[in-house]
Amino acid sequence: MAKSLSSLAVGALVKDTGTLYNGKPIIWKIADKNHAGFPANSVTLITERIISLKCFDAMEQSNNDGNRRSYGNNRWIWSNIRRWLNSQAGAGAWYAAQHGLDAPPNNSNVWSNYNEYEAEAGFLAGFSANFIAALLTTNRTVGKAQMDGGGTETCTDKIFFATSTEVGLSGDVVAGSKLALFTDDNSRKAKPTAECVSKSEYQTSSFNVNDPWYWWLADAYASNSYSVRRVYSSGAMDWGHAYGGHWGVRPLCNLKSEILVSDSPDSDGAYTIIWNRAPSVPDSIDVPSDVRGGEKLTVTWGTSTDPDNNLSGYILERQYNGGGWAQLYKGINRTYTDQITKGWENVAYRVKAYDSAGAESAYKTSATRTVINNTPPTISGTDTDLGAKTGAFDQKYTVTDPDSGQTITVVEKIDGTQKRSYAATSGQEYTFSVTADEWRKLLNGSHTLTVTATDNYGGAATRTYTFSKNETEIELTLATPLEADDMVTKAIMSITRQIPAGAEFTVEACNNGHDDSPAWEDVTQAVTSGSKFFLSNDSKTAEEWGFNFRIKVKRNSASGDCFISSVGGNFE
Incomplete structure (x- = not known):
């Protein structure tokens, strides 16, 4: 009425x-x-x-x-x-x-x-x-x-x-x-x-x-x-x-005055205006072709029109394994994310529109999709903070896929940059190695290693390891001293560097670099002023004279870039 x-x-x-x-x-x-x-x-x-x-x-x-x-x-x-x-x-x-x-x-x-x-x-x-x-x-x-x-x-x-x-x-x-x-x-x-x-x-x-x-x-x-x-x-x-x-x-x-209203008020105490015809069938429904058991699936559908312009929303229903239809969603949105149960063989969806007076359209029904029942691979352990590291290190892990016959692709990344990609064997242990060269290139601070394993069907797992680097000292010397025909008495050195205020910078030199205990002499002042320096040592235990230098930097509480990029000079 x-x-x-x-x-x-x-x-x-x-x-x-x-x-x-x-x-x-x-x-x-x-x-x-x-x-x-x-x-x-x-x-x-x-x-x-x-x-x-x-x-x-x-x-x-x-x-x-x-x-x-x-x-x-x-x-x-x-x-x-x-x-x-x-x-x-x-x-x-x-x-x-x-x-x-x-x-x-x-x-x-x-x-x-x-x-x-x-x-x-x-x-x-x-x-x-x-x-x-x-x-x-x-x-x-x-x-x-x-x-x-x-x-x-x-x-x-x-x-x-x-x-x-x-x-x-x-x-x-x-x-x-x-x-x-x-x-x-x-x-x-x-x-x-x-x-x-x-x-x-x-x-x-x-x-x-x-x-x-x-x-x-x-x-x-x-x-x-x-x-x-x-x-x-x-x-x-x-x-x-x-x-x-x-x-x-x-x-x-x-x-x-002649506009119609409901015969009685609703829960708000208000009479509802009535001007109503059924809405049209939604113009489309889209279900992805790739449907995986145990994973989520997003269904979207097109719009419906209502001749009375009082469209209220849509009702989405699902059918699996050819059984009955069950309502999943009712509302104004035109998308719904469903959870697909592993073990289903197939699934289909249908949607209809409804208006504020309860009138409904006919259904728009999707194609029936086959469900792929795939289990993603796993990576051993848990996401872990490895704490502070002081140099190159290895992290071991094992990739496992319960579905036989799968090809497992593993990608290793350091701070989001790919290190390597390879085909893994399920159950085999592998090593993520941070090499000495890679270590040297890492700045102080927090860093992340990720291992991602993906199977044939796109099932994926990721393991994340975090660690920190905090190197506060640099010590640089030549592995092999420079050969000298005779005892070196004087030299000059230039060092391209960035040493922030508050850090300690020390340069030492010796002329008996082949000795087990070289006679290191502090030449910091001469190097920092660009002056020639003289070496006082006149003895050696090794057969040959050899020139070497040793550069040390301690950051202390200084902040900012701290590095040595090149060393040059000559001696006689």
Whole structure:
């Protein structure tokens, strides 16, 4: 059963399940029926609660009027909020300048950046096509500021704010006539929705779903150019600066009286608007051809259209091994990730659309897919922190694949760079070797070794080993001293280096480098100043004289690059 919207009493709640704001259906309250000056045979709706906090208008930073430059514009016909309320545009596309000095409600133009909304979609973007088509154009009379000529002006809107007169308050002018809903302060009190509270950037203990809050009216406060009339939390008259993003939005609209609603209210206490035909079959369903037992599978499907524009979502069902169909998902998304049980032989899916009144389309059914029951390989051990390492090292591991006849490809990487790739034998132990040359190239800090094993069907396992390197000393010498025909008495050396402040840098030289215990002499000062140095040693135990040097660096607490890149020089 259904009945007309006009049969409901003033104060009754109404909603269209396909008309959303903040992801939830908007619940409206009947404010009047056949209201004077509004469209004939219409029902006037106002949101039951405050649905959002937004500024009336943004600061107009190019305006010659200092107050509008600092606090926004209080003229309804130029306001940002009027433009937003009546726009179907997508996110970030609803704003358009309403006059030459207009500015959008963004971070730069809203008080303390609270609830800027330039990037939002227009208010009507969340409305069902049926609701938008049913909105009646309404002649509006609103008060304006004295600097704009004072008195009232008229415009037409489909979504609008009430005037002071319409809510039963005395403003600066008479604009329209009182709506039947508003009889006293208590009738004007409005609480915010839960979504309004949770999404607001402005938070205070008194702003909650259980207490009334302030909400905007359409009238300018006539005495200045930037203040707007609003309803105080007590239901009394109030006013606020236009750029304040912490005051409530409570829109109104008019619908035709003959629109049908449900015979009884739902769990929200609201009667549901009825305009319904079944949606179309979803235009496609896609199931990957590669289906693996024990793994996840993502099913996607195409869109459905609804002639009444109240599509609510889709129902996805699954069949395996030719058995019965079972529901997996119901909702508005067009993708679902399923878990495939290992051992299934085949699987198929089908999807249908449904709308807010419960009408459903026929099914769109996928091809039946064969399930590949493959077990991925495993790598012995667990992901491990190997701690601090001091040089080249080996890490052993074993790769195992329970599925016989598989080809296992193993890839080893150091810090994400591939070291080697090879075909492994299941159950055999292998060694990941960090060579001395690779060790030298690693910087101090944390490093990662990864071993990834992949089988024929793409089943994969990865083992991760972490370790750290923290070398704080360098000692550099020649493995074989430089041959000398006679005792070396003097030499010069140049060392290309980067030694940070705070590190210790020492250079030693000897002329009896072949001895078991060479006579090392400190020549650091001569090397750092680029001077020739003289060696005092005049004895040796080996048969031959030989020149050698020894360079030492201790980092200590110094930070920054620390290296030696080349050593040069000569001796005699």
